[in-house]
Amino acid sequence: MLKPNLSEAKKRTNKEVLTKSFEYTKLDNLKELGSGKKYFIRTYGCQMNEHDTENIKAILENMSYVETDNYEEANLIILNTCAIRENVHNKVFGMLGRIKNLKENKDDVIAAVCGCMAQEEVVVNEILEKYNYLDLVFGTHNIHNLPRLLEKAVSKKEIEIEVISGEGSVLENLPVKRDSKFKAWVNVMLGCDKFCTYCIVPYTRGKQRSRNKDNIISEIKQLVEEGYSEVTLLGQNVNAYGKDLEGNYGLSNLLNDVAKTKIKRIRFVTSHPWDFTDDMIATIKSNDNIMPYIHLPVQSGSTKILKSMGRMYSKEEYMTLFNKIKSNINNVTITTDIIVGFPGETEEDFKETIDLVETCKFDSAFTFAFSARVGTPASKMKETVSDETKKRRLNELNEVVNKYAKIANDKYLGKTVSVLLEKESNKEGFLSGYTDTMKLVNVKASEEMLGQIVYVYINDVKTWSLNGEIRS
Numbered sequence: 173m174l175k176p177n178l179s180e181a182k183k184r185t186n187k188e189v190l191t192k193s194f195e196y197t198k199l200d201n202l203k204e205l206g207s208g209k210k211y212f213i214r215t216y217g218c219q220m221n222e223h224d225t226e227n228i229k230a231i232l233e234n235m236s237y238v239e240t241d242n243y244e245e246a247n248l249i250i251l252n253t254c255a256i257r258e259n260v261h262n263k264v265f266g267m268l269g270r271i272k273n274l275k276e277n278k279d280d281v282i283a284a285v286c287g288c289m290a291q292e293e294v295v296v297n298e299i300l301e302k303y304n305y306l307d308l309v310f311g312t313h314n315i316h317n318l319p320r321l322l323e324k325a326v327s328k329k330e331i332e333i334e335v336i337s338g339e340g341s342v343l344e345n346l347p348v349k350r351d352s353k354f355k356a357w358v359n360v361m362l363g364c365d366k367f368c369t370y371c372i373v374p375y376t377r378g379k380q381r382s383r384n385k386d387n388i389i390s391e392i393k394q395l396v397e398e399g400y401s402e403v404t405l406l407g408q409n410v411n412a413y414g415k416d417l418e419g420n421y422g423l424s425n426l427l428n429d430v431a432k433t434k435i436k437r438i439r440f441v442t443s444h445p446w447d448f449t450d451d452m453i454a455t456i457k458s459n460d461n462i463m464p465y466i467h468l469p470v471q472s473g474s475t476k477i478l479k480s481m482g483r484m485y486s487k488e489e490y491m492t493l494f495n496k497i498k499s500n501i502n503n504v505t506i507t508t509d510i511i512v513g514f515p516g517e518t519e520e521d522f523k524e525t526i527d528l529v530e531t532c533k534f535d536s537a538f539t540f541a542f543s544a545r546v547g548t549p550a551s552k553m554k555e556t557v558s559d560e561t562k563k564r565r566l567n568e569l570n571e572v573v574n575k576y577a578k579i580a581n582d583k584y585l586g587k588t589v590s591v592l593l594e595k596e597s598n599k600e601g602f603l604s605g606y607t608d609t610m611k612l613v614n615v616k617a618s619e620e621m622l623g624q625i626v627y628v629y630i631n632d633v634k635t636w637s638l639n640g641e642i643r644s
């Protein structure tokens with residue numbers, strides 16, 4: 173049993189980051205382990221987790237498992253979890269209760285938890301205490317070991333736990349079963365060294381480590397050959413790409429090289445304002461296939477709270493960057509993340525956040541009430557904002573955010589925009605996709621048009637989506 177260890181997870185050393193290649197030969201003896209069996213996987217959290225799930229699915233299908241979207245008919249259930257918010261924690265443990273009922277009534281069900289929650293010492297202790305009917309817990313650093321871990325879990329009676337709390341390595345060549353045939357996630361860097369005081373990611377994902385640029389470019393060239401139109405470069409702090417590598421090759425260089433692959437659309441998330449350079453702005457501006465959409469988390473409009481969050485910028489510095497991006501990149505959309513109710517946040521601090529939103533008029537914002545994550549510095553701060561006040565501030569903030577989201581969308585009425593049609597919409601006979609500026613568009617179109625980039629005339633605007641008709 174290898175349990176997570178918070179103090180190990182905190183450590184940062186100068187040790188060289190190892191790049192490992194997935195060893196397909198390790199699968200050789202296990203290719204039939206899932207023969208005649210179904211797997212169900214549920215993913216919580218960010219795009220990084222969604223992409224990990226794509227790797228897990230491919231590994232399982234290499235072992236002959238077949239996917240089902242009904243957990244009750246699965247022989248293998250995996251929950252790929254997120255540790256960032258309290259509500260996911262509750263959802264995961266709720267699901268574990270349902271899995272217990274299933275396991276009591278059905279033999280031959282293997283249940284596993286992986287992802288960021290599995291990296292938390294406190295969670296694994298809770299699992300051992302209350303949910304020890306689970307078969308397997310594995311972490312974010314050892315997805316590649318899944319075949320071996322499953323083999324053990326199938327033959328063992330007691331729970332198998334393998335969670336490594338090190339700084340992590342870079343894994344190349346993992347199999348992948350992509351959810352979309354048109355757009356793809358591409359990891360460019362892993363982990364984070366920013367240690368914002370509220371955030372658990374640096375402990376669950378390890379140190380900041382960038383993939384070799386040649387490996388990234390060849391993955392994207394392959395995607396172009398396979399007909400993909402869009403890639404999203406992923407990193408917890410994607411702007412820091414290259415800082416841990418030798419030389420002077422950063423995200424702006426990488427974006428330029430990715431642009432040369434002629435992939436039609438390039439996006440990248442998530443940007444930390446601290447690492448957003450003028451070069452990046454110039455690169456986005458000068459490449460038509462880099463989308464004018466930037467997710468730029470501000471977290472608070474109060475410099476005092478930003479300092480306490482360890483964000484390394486003031487409200488004024490954020491505004492300077494925001495204005496620079498707006499004035500340099502034509503038609504750019506900027507979205508953000510905001511936390512309310514951080515320890516020490518007064519009404520005055522909260523008002524500064526509202527003022528910032530009123531000034532920036534974000535196209536959209538993911539808003540959250542602060543919830544302490546065990547092991548982070550913020551969890552040791554005295555909570556000064558009651559749950560009731562957090563709820564009230566969140567509602568107030570959401571009203572302002574929604575107002576500007578609708579105003580931003582209203583500007584599209586009567587305009588023609590390009591949209592990558594990527595999936596069937598909830599409405600029959602309609603497809604949906606995103607504009608270059610990341611606006612969701614629903615349009616009447618036949619299934620054969622999936623994957624095409626079309627021009628859509630917008631004739632109806634909602635707060636979170638646009639409706640229109642295809643123009644040739």
Ligand code: SF4
Pocket residue numbers: 364365366367368371372373374408409444
């Ligand atoms: S930069 Fe992002 S991932 Fe890194 S610690 Fe801060 S909030 Fe977490």
